[in-house]
Amino acid sequence: MAHEHSTDYLHHGKGLWSWLTTLDHKRIGLMYMIAILTFFFFGGIFALLIRLELMHPGTQFMSPTVYNQVMTLHGTMMVFMVIIPGIPAFLGNFVLPIHLGAKDVAFPRLNLFSWYIFIAGALIAASAVVFGGVDTGWTFYTPYSIQTYKGTVFMVLGAFVMGFSSILTGLNFIVTVHKLRAPGMTMNRVPLFIWSIYSTAIIQVLATPVLAITLLLLVMERTLGIGFFDASLGGDPVLFQHFFWFYSHPAVYIMILPAMGIISELVVTFSRKVVFGYTAIAYSSIGIAAVSFLVWGHHMFVSGQSEFAGKIFSFITMLVGVPTAIKMFNWVSTMYKGSIRMDSPMLFAVGFMFLFAIGGVTGIFLATLSIDVHLHDTYFVVAHFHYVMVGGTLMALMGGIYYWFPKMFGKMFNETLARITFALIFLGFNITFFPQFIAGVQGMPRRYQDYIPEYEWLNRISTIGSWLIGAGFLLVLYVLIQGLRKGKPAGPNPWGAKTLEWTIPSPPPHENFTTTPVVSGGPYEYR
Amino acid sequence: MKYMPLQASTFGEDWDLVWNFVLWSSIISCIILIGGMIYFIFRYQRKTDKDKTAYITHNTFAEFLWSFIPLVVFMGIAAWGWEVYKDMRTFPTDALEVNVTAQKWAWNMTYSNGRTLTGKLVVPVGKPVTILLTSKDVIHSFFIPSFRVKQDAVPGRRSKLWFQATREGNYHLFCTEYCGMNHSGMLGTVSVVAQADFDAFMAENPNAEVSPIELGKQLYQQQACIGCHTTDGKPLVGPSFQGIFGKSVKIKGGGTVTADENYIRESILNPAAKIVEGFPENQMPVYQGALNEDQITALIEFIKAQK
Numbered sequence: 001m002a003h004e005h006s007t008d009y010l011h012h013g014k015g016l017w018s019w020l021t022t023l024d025h026k027r028i029g030l031m032y033m034i035a036i037l038t039f040f041f042f043g044g045i046f047a048l049l050i051r052l053e054l055m056h057p058g059t060q061f062m063s064p065t066v067y068n069q070v071m072t073l074h075g076t077m078m079v080f081m082v083i084i085p086g087i088p089a090f091l092g093n094f095v096l097p098i099h100l101g102a103k104d105v106a107f108p109r110l111n112l113f114s115w116y117i118f119i120a121g122a123l124i125a126a127s128a129v130v131f132g133g134v135d136t137g138w139t140f141y142t143p144y145s146i147q148t149y150k151g152t153v154f155m156v157l158g159a160f161v162m163g164f165s166s167i168l169t170g171l172n173f174i175v176t177v178h179k180l181r182a183p184g185m186t187m188n189r190v191p192l193f194i195w196s197i198y199s200t201a202i203i204q205v206l207a208t209p210v211l212a213i214t215l216l217l218l219v220m221e222r223t224l225g226i227g228f229f230d231a232s233l234g235g236d237p238v239l240f241q242h243f244f245w246f247y248s249h250p251a252v253y254i255m256i257l258p259a260m261g262i263i264s265e266l267v268v269t270f271s272r273k274v275v276f277g278y279t280a281i282a283y284s285s286i287g288i289a290a291v292s293f294l295v296w297g298h299h300m301f302v303s304g305q306s307e308f309a310g311k312i313f314s315f316i317t318m319l320v321g322v323p324t325a326i327k328m329f330n331w332v333s334t335m336y337k338g339s340i341r342m343d344s345p346m347l348f349a350v351g352f353m354f355l356f357a358i359g360g361v362t363g364i365f366l367a368t369l370s371i372d373v374h375l376h377d378t379y380f381v382v383a384h385f386h387y388v389m390v391g392g393t394l395m396a397l398m399g400g401i402y403y404w405f406p407k408m409f410g411k412m413f414n415e416t417l418a419r420i421t422f423a424l425i426f427l428g429f430n431i432t433f434f435p436q437f438i439a440g441v442q443g444m445p446r447r448y449q450d451y452i453p454e455y456e457w458l459n460r461i462s463t464i465g466s467w468l469i470g471a472g473f474l475l476v477l478y479v480l481i482q483g484l485r486k487g488k489p490a491g492p493n494p495w496g497a498k499t500l501e502w503t504i505p506s507p508p509p510h511e512n513f514t515t516t517p518v519v520s521g522g523p524y525e526y527r
Numbered sequence: 528m529k530y531m532p533l534q535a536s537t538f539g540e541d542w543d544l545v546w547n548f549v550l551w552s553s554i555i556s557c558i559i560l561i562g563g564m565i566y567f568i569f570r571y572q573r574k575t576d577k578d579k580t581a582y583i584t585h586n587t588f589a590e591f592l593w594s595f596i597p598l599v600v601f602m603g604i605a606a607w608g609w610e611v612y613k614d615m616r617t618f619p620t621d622a623l624e625v626n627v628t629a630q631k632w633a634w635n636m637t638y639s640n641g642r643t644l645t646g647k648l649v650v651p652v653g654k655p656v657t658i659l660l661t662s663k664d665v666i667h668s669f670f671i672p673s674f675r676v677k678q679d680a681v682p683g684r685r686s687k688l689w690f691q692a693t694r695e696g697n698y699h700l701f702c703t704e705y706c707g708m709n710h711s712g713m714l715g716t717v718s719v720v721a722q723a724d725f726d727a728f729m730a731e732n733p734n735a736e737v738s739p740i741e742l743g744k745q746l747y748q749q750q751a752c753i754g755c756h757t758t759d760g761k762p763l764v765g766p767s768f769q770g771i772f773g774k775s776v777k778i779k780g781g782g783t784v785t786a787d788e789n790y791i792r793e794s795i796l797n798p799a800a801k802i803v804e805g806f807p808e809n810q811m812p813v814y815q816g817a818l819n820e821d822q823i824t825a826l827i828e829f830i831k832a833q834k
Contacts, residue, residue: 064708137705143682144665144707147809231683237666238681272573273580280590302668303679304686307616311609318601322594328560329593333586335567339578342568350564357560361553364601368608370538370545373615374675377668377703442532443672445703448711452699496576526580 008410012510023108026508028115029094030408035119036090039081044473046074051432051466054459057451067449068135072155075138080159081122083393084251087258088204089118089169091400092197094408096173098501099191101182101519103511106175110168118165125158137447139248140215142229142240146222153222160215163208166254170204173197182500184519191499191523192268192281196261199285203250203257203292211247214240238303245296253292255389257285259396260327263349266399267331268524269497270346271338275524277330284323291319301372310369317367324360328353343495344418348399351426355391359384362437377447380440383433391429398425398476405480406494410506411487413479421475428468435461498524535694535719536674541611549604556597615676618689622655629660629667629680630812632709633751634700640729645749646715648700650692651725657689663812668704671717679704692719708764708810709754743829746822755810758833764810766803768833777804791827 009026013019019027049070053062062070093111097104105111128134128151136145136152145152177198181190217228218240227233229240268275275281297305297313331353342350362384366372375381398421406412435458440446444455451459493502500517501508534543625648626637636644650656660669662680669688670677678688700715720728747753755764766776774786779802784790793800795818798811818826 064711068705068708068710135707141666141705144705147665148707231681237683271571271580272578274582274584276583277585277590280585302677304681304684307612310612314608315602315605318605319598321601322598325597326590326594330590332560332564332567333583333589335564335571337581337583338567338571339573339580340568340571341573350568353564354561357557361557364553364604365546365549368545368549368604370542370608370611370615370675371549372608373612373677374542374672376677377670438530441530443670443699443701445670445701445711447705450711452714527582 007510008507009510010507023112025093025097025104025111028111029090031115032085032090032093036082036086039077043074043077043082046070048466048470050074051463055463057453057456064449069133071447072134072137076155079138080162083255083389084166085118086397088197088200092258095404095501096194096197097176098512099194099499100180101185101500101517102180105172106179107172111172114165114168118162121158121161121165124161125155128154139244140218142237145218146230153219156215156218160212163212166204167208170201173201182517182519189519189522192264193261195282196257196285199289200254200257203254203289207247207250214243241300241303245299249296250292253288255393257288259393262396262400263331263352266345266349266403267334269495270343271335271340272526273334273338274526276333280326281330284326287323288320295320298367301369302376314367314369321364328357344415344422345399345403347419347422348395351422352392352395355387355395359387359391375440377445378440379436379444379446382446383436383440386433405483406490407501407506409484410490411483412490412494413483413487417479421472421479424468424472428465428472431465432462432469532672534673535692535698537691537693538615538675542675545607545611552600618657619655622657622689624657624659626659627669628663630663630751631707632713632754634715643749645751648715648717649728650719651722652692652695652719655689655691657687660686665706666704667702667706670701670703671698673698677703695719695721739825739828740832743825746826747829765806768830770834772831779804788827791830792823795823795826
């Protein structure tokens with residue numbers, strides 16, 4: 001098919017069928033984008049409903065039964081269907097092979113299959129709503145999850161199936177990084193985004209099977225009555241928590257590491273400067289991935305786990321702070337003596353650093369044993385992980401979308417409106433979640449449909465902030481659609497970036513490179 | 528500090544010291560980081576798209592500093608946090624012991640003399656108190672913000688925590704482990720009273736010489752029937768008790784049954800046996816073995832009286 005190299009990937013093959021059967025990593029990336037944005041839309045609606053219900057104490061419009069289900073749907077959708085696949089499966093798929101100078105990922109068919117597994121898992125999970133509902137929270141803690149609505153089984157099976165998509169995508173990326181780098185592109189010359197996706201892939205491959213086993217045990221207990229976790233059947237409810245967090249803590253780094261990779265790209269490009277401390281940033285990703293497997297017990301300081309275990313987990317958790325601090329300082333140092341332009345992707349990168357700094361230091365609070373006893377399962381935890389997951393991952397995802405949009409579609413979006421979306425989301429985010437730190441310190445527990453009147457003023461501020469975030473994301477949708485329809489041609493390299501994807505036309509041709517690039521230097525050579 | 532809940536236990540001061548240290552070191556590091564970032568944004572604004580920039584690949588000494596200093600600070604915080612936590616987990620031998628059993632959605636306190644209370648914990652000021660926790664159904668968590676203590680109540684396990692209250696007054700008790708429908712309603716009060724008042728409280732025996740209906744009413748509150756069954760005719764999680772006695776009710780899976788003494792007794796001891804149409808299953812704890820015959824009788828009499 002060599003003669004077709006000149007057509008861009010969007011026009012290589014026509015009609016829906018050519019998309020559904022495509023083996024092109026760029027198209028598969030966009031198919032992930034459509035799926036993830038759809039789930040994000042629903043997850044966001046649920047979030048707004050939650051905030052609306054919590055605006056005042058007492059029941060506004062959702063009974064506890066309904067609230068608990070909406071809260072669970074928000075959590076499970078955002079975690080399993082948006083944040084975990086968000087950056088690796090969508091942007092990773094689109095960018096990774098081009099960053100390496102490759103035509104595609106190592107196993108294109110497996111890549112397409114992963115997408116179908118993901119969709120199948122998502123549909124099974126969503127069917128829980130029809131088959132009796134779920135109200136366990138995204139953590140499925142036993143024995144509650146064994147006793148409550150039947151829909152739990154579907155949600156858990158859905159998460160199980162989506163896990164395989166995650167494992168296979170991770171495997172695909174690891175092989176691609178090892179085997180398909182362009183001539184001359186040593187591991188010390190790959191862009192930092194690759195290092196972060198690579199570290200993420202290692203966690204995906206090693207940790208996700210543990211989740212799969214755990215969820216399977218839960219389903220077996222639920223359907224066959226085998227007592228793994230239920231005390232009345234001779235099991236141990238806390239065992240579930242160990243298994244669950246053995247996956248779900250590393251999963252937190254599945255969510256944040258790719259975001260850090262995007263930030264490295266954005267800071268370099270918009271500072272027009274070689275990255276400060278390439279090796280440190282690259283290896284700190286691997287460091288975070290390695291340590292992430294040994295910290296799960298910090299979710300369980302008050303669960304009845306032994307004090308000694310708590311002590312060990314507290315110290316190891318603190319270690320995660322070090323590579324994280326290294327990355328933050330290196331990004332800021334990259335800006336030193338740079339040539340900085342605050343276009344919308346960079347605004348989101350700066351927003352990321354601002355919010356992630358707060359999310360990071362509040363993690364230190366929670367890793368401190370005595371402090372965590374008070375803060376555990378309060379709104380402080382809710383605020384902390386939203387600062388990391390939304391303030392971190394989603395800000396980076398937004399920055400990444402704006403950054404690579406011209407490459408994906410060959411068109412520019414409206415920059416002024418894009419900056420307004422940043423202002424709305426950034427302000428709204430802080431108004432929504434900062435008061436939750438205070439509510440948590442004052443003792444407001446999470447997953448409460450109702451609360452004592454002392455917490456009302458904080459919740460009211462928080463709800464008002466959520467409307468700004470909602471407006472911001474709606475405007476994002478408008479900016480993207482308008483850019484798609486009426487955007488001016490972007491040209492191959494609108495941001496003046498140095499990595500390989502900017503050396504080819506926008507949108508890229510079907511197999512990326514007409515001639516295989518030969519790499520002779522580092523990824524960010526601004527001299 | 529005003530934003531913190533009033534501290535009213537002996538852990539409060541040590542706890543607040545660690546908190547303040549972490550808080551201020553966090554604020555300082557955020558100011559350095561974010562401040563530096565914002566300064567650079569303005570100081571190094573792009574002039575032209577052809578700007579030459581400094582080619583600085585790394586600086587080993589600076590990188591060592593910003594790895595090593597955070598490492599030392601973090602380890603220090605962990606060690607300090609552990610010291611305070613160790614005190615929280617070192618149980619005094621002379622403590623007053625109170626058994627607390629959690630269930631959907633109530634806290635049941637049992638004192639050594641057999642006195643029971645639901646939703647309210649009465650303790651003396653200035654004396655160590657150990658709470659022995661367990662749960663009848665799912666995981667709950669016992670949290671008193673003003674005392675800075677929290678511990679999960681796990682079914683099939685016994686866990687514990689201790690505190691020594693320093694101020695008289697009433698404090699919030701929350702459930703902080705999600706436990707289903709009425710999780711946010713699973714509240715309680717911790718009442719810290721003078722030793723003399725506490726002695727008087729322990730000397731009372733509210734269950735002596737009361738009528739079966741009266742005893743049934745107390746059991747109705749203590750055993751948390753009240754959380755799911757009203758007496759005003761409005762169904763909650765389970766059917767209301769008003770007018771239920773002698774009524775013919777439809778059963779899940781077909782058939783009807785008359786709500787007589789036998790049915791009520793069975794429904795208390797083994798609730799899953801016959802569920803009334805339109806109500807959820809597996810919500811009510813099994814009371815088999817938890818109530819003696821007198822208490823069951825008293826409850827039946829109480830339900831009978833709700834006409």
